Amino acid sequence: MNDVQKPLLEHLIELRRRLLIVVSVLVLGMGLAYFFSQDIFEFLVEPLTTLLQGQPGRRLIYTGLTEAFITYLKISFFGGLFLSFPVLAYQVWQFLSPGLYSQEKKLAIPLFLGAPLLFLLGSAMAYYVVCPVAWKFFLSFETPPSPGVLPIQLEARVEEYLSLVLKLIFSFGLCFQLPVVMYLLGRLGIVSSKMLQDKRKYAFLGIVIVAAIITPPDFFSPISLIIPLYALYEISIILVKRTEKVRIMQTQENVKAS
Template identity: 50%
Template structure:
């Protein structure tokens, strides 16, 4: 046991000092990233607006508006905040790892590190799906409600507000990014024995139903974005089942066999009695 322990246990005060140091480094990294991102916040916002600009390219009179004096300023602050969180996340994750790693055994480090790496990768995959697939389709759907105002009726033209546009985009990115973390959560639960592949498979139909309900809550009220979120979540749930089965095979037992062995042990003990 002593060979697996790489470092001695630190007193509580040393842990608090170490935690303070890691928090300072994380906050400093976020602060530097925030000011750097605010310097280019207008360009970042232009990138977020690019899908809408491409759909309306060549149409005269297209614009985005803000109706409060401070609205554009706070919009750029939000852009800088979200961008800084993404840029500083690798530094923050390293600080988290350096804080908890000394208290882990070698096998625990080997088990935890892949999840720490997979978390930002899956979030980035969800954000990329939003930007390149969901947003163009959803924006095209919403633009379909415009009409030129023939037969004496007033024209219906889209003039999005900058803060509402940013809020909608950030909500989509956050929703898809968090939902794409499903395999990480489920495999972690399977690794500690809270869930099993058999249990996950038996709850498949409920998981699919919950996926569509969550998609209806988190996404805009259009069928396209809801389906584009619910289907990947259902696929990721199946991947979670496969990952749980792999973990169970590495442990050397199957859930069905494990239950049968318990029944046999109970039968043999009662017979012996």
């Protein structure tokens, strides 16, 4: 019993140490992001600013006394998450790598190194592709003033706009982590390549539901998430299948050696 408990306690202690590292980097990232919160705010508002450029009187408003301050705190928190994500991916790799075979490490190293890149790719797609198209669609419902009719014009609240943009950016970034998550689940034996292949239609349905929940209610935004996310699902099947082959080969080598 002591031999079993000791490795478990060592793993828990190591896990706590790595969590403390991630939290510390997150706090430092939040402080740095708050220092540049005004610049980050201007960057996040740029897709809307571009569409409204040249139209006098356009603005963002806040209706609560503390709303603007809370918004800047939210920007700093999400900025800290963004900055600390590479550290999180590295700490996860350092925690799991001792339990991997050498062939699995060759497969997993590019995957974990690519996790921040996948996150950045998903976030960039939300910011540069989805936001401009979605904002243009919603602004098309504005109506100009005419005799006897009041105009309909957007006066977005700061908190609502920033919440929507940050939700899109981080949702896309996290969704693009699908291959990493599936690799980990496959390594733990929770999923198999055959299971993923047999459940393709259910996976596609789940992807459609997730896209409908986290994207704006226009036609283009859900499609822009469904297509790459399903492609990443197919890539996940290949990764899990390769992991299973490596595990079988390693088991056979161990049997021959014994």
